[in-house]
Amino acid sequence: xxxxxxxxxxxxxxxxxxxxxxxxxxxxxxxxxxxxxxxxxxxxxxxxxxxxxxxxxxxxxxxxxxxxxxxxxxxxxxxxxxxxxxxxxxxxxxxxxxxxxxxxxxxxxxxxx
Amino acid sequence: xxxxxxxxxxxxxxxxxxxxxxxxxxxxxxxxxxxxxxxxxxxxxxxxxxxxxxxxxxxxxxxxxxxxxxxxxxxxxxxxxxxxxxxxxxxxxxxxxxxxxxxxxxxxxx
Numbered sequence: 001x002x003x004x005x006x007x008x009x010x011x012x013x014x015x016x017x018x019x020x021x022x023x024x025x026x027x028x029x030x031x032x033x034x035x036x037x038x039x040x041x042x043x044x045x046x047x048x049x050x051x052x053x054x055x056x057x058x059x060x061x062x063x064x065x066x067x068x069x070x071x072x073x074x075x076x077x078x079x080x081x082x083x084x085x086x087x088x089x090x091x092x093x094x095x096x097x098x099x100x101x102x103x104x105x106x107x108x109x110x111x112x113x
Numbered sequence: 114x115x116x117x118x119x120x121x122x123x124x125x126x127x128x129x130x131x132x133x134x135x136x137x138x139x140x141x142x143x144x145x146x147x148x149x150x151x152x153x154x155x156x157x158x159x160x161x162x163x164x165x166x167x168x169x170x171x172x173x174x175x176x177x178x179x180x181x182x183x184x185x186x187x188x189x190x191x192x193x194x195x196x197x198x199x200x201x202x203x204x205x206x207x208x209x210x211x212x213x214x215x216x217x218x219x220x221x222x223x
Contacts, residue, residue: 042213090156100145104156
């Protein structure tokens with residue numbers, strides 16, 4: 001069992017380009033989350049999905065979009081990247097019956113130039 | 114909304130000593146308080162959590178205490194070891210949306 005996988009591991013992206021960060025979990029968790037981690041700011045929630053077919057906005061959603069076509073996958077898209085989106089991005093998931101306990105992926109390190 | 118403050122931002126201890134990290138939260142309705150450990154280049158991993166109906170919880174060398182009146186909770190690591198070196202995050206939640214503190218970098222020197 002892999003848990004949560006994220007791809008790519010790291011990426012350098014030119015400003016203005018479109019980028020999709022991939023997240024897949026094999027635990028059949030209903031809820032999934034995207035966070036960004038910046039030095040001195042901890043982890044901040046970007047978007048979340050309580051179940052397949054639904055999504056919601058977190059603390060810092062601007063400039064990002066998500067989709068949840070099925071239980072396992074929760075991609076995060078930057079439609080037109082800007083340098084302030086340089087960050088480390090973590091995907092997480094949790095069970096329906098214990099939504100507070102979140103399990104994190106290994107992260108994607110993104111640099112926007 | 115909820116706000117979580119975490120102190121200190123860095124902490125250095127000698128191997129075998131204890132380490133304490135403190136967090137305060139603003140929303141009195143928060144009822145779930147997890148602690149995550151993040152090693153270099155990895156995602157955060159849950160190490161211990163506590164709910165608002167409990168004042169203290171222990172798991173081997175790790176313990177968490179909660180003071181609901183003062184709205185603060187703390188992580189205690191006893192008999193620290195070099196492998197405890199990492200960044201530790203506290204969080205608070207009243208639903209399934211975790212609000213994280215800004216992290217504490219713990220260094221344990223042999």
